Amino acid sequence: MLQEVPTRSLEGGRPLVLETERLTLRQPTLADINDIAGIVSDKRVSINLRRVPHPYGREDAVRFVTSFANVGGHNAFLVRHGRDAIGMASLDWEAGDSPELGYCFGVNHWGKGFATEAARALIDYAFEEFAIERIHASARVLNPASRRVLEKCGFQWTGVELHRFLALGSSTPVDCFRLERSVWASLKQWSNATRRGA
Numbered sequence: 001m002l003q004e005v006p007t008r009s010l011e012g013g014r015p016l017v018l019e020t021e022r023l024t025l026r027q028p029t030l031a032d033i034n035d036i037a038g039i040v041s042d043k044r045v046s047i048n049l050r051r052v053p054h055p056y057g058r059e060d061a062v063r064f065v066t067s068f069a070n071v072g073g074h075n076a077f078l079v080r081h082g083r084d085a086i087g088m089a090s091l092d093w094e095a096g097d098s099p100e101l102g103y104c105f106g107v108n109h110w111g112k113g114f115a116t117e118a119a120r121a122l123i124d125y126a127f128e129e130f131a132i133e134r135i136h137a138s139a140r141v142l143n144p145a146s147r148r149v150l151e152k153c154g155f156q157w158t159g160v161e162l163h164r165f166l167a168l169g170s171s172t173p174v175d176c177f178r179l180e181r182s183v184w185a186s187l188k189q190w191s192n193a194t195r196r197g198a
Contacts, residue, residue: 002129002130002131015197016195017195017196017197018121018193019194019195020117020118020120021117022114022117023079023117025077025079025089025118025121026080028064028077029065030062032078033058033061033062034061035085036065036078036085037058037060037061039085039104039105040056042106045105045107048104048143049165052166053167054166054167074094075090075091075125076089077090077122079114079118081109086106086108086109087106087109087118088102089101089103089119090103091125091126095136097131097132098135099126099132099135100135101122101150103118103119110145115145115146116153119149119150119153121193123135125193125195127181134178134179134180135155136176136177136178137178137179139174139177140174150177150179154183155178157175157177158177158178159175159176160173160175
């Protein structure tokens, strides 16, 4: 039976872990702040994320882990490839029954298919565990690689909006996308991520 939208912290139960062929996604902890700061502090990463400042330091990573990552309404994951922390991925449930998919990866890990693999794991988790009909996502117009990830996952373009980006200190155009449950069900050919915990 599908669950309602998550509304509480994940701290009370076992942490959720998603595993794909090459990646492990798990809830970040304070032990991960150096890894998180190392990924997001690169301006080439931060300028593509709406909610992060630049420069981005350890204090910002602590704030992320203790507030955003551990409160109800968010599923945030640190993405590991073997022993290396290579990125972050999340589902933001603030909009209610239609979560927003987000992700970022360290520059050294771009172009290797990791973002697509992590995104598909979160998409499967969202549709298989929760009674939702769609997932939203967006990418800066100047970020074609992120748009390609969304398209490979079956997202369909819905238009362009202006969103404010903290690292830029201004608003910039973003392409908006939506993935309907029916489209996901008909296109899903990727291998399932396994889930532990929660």
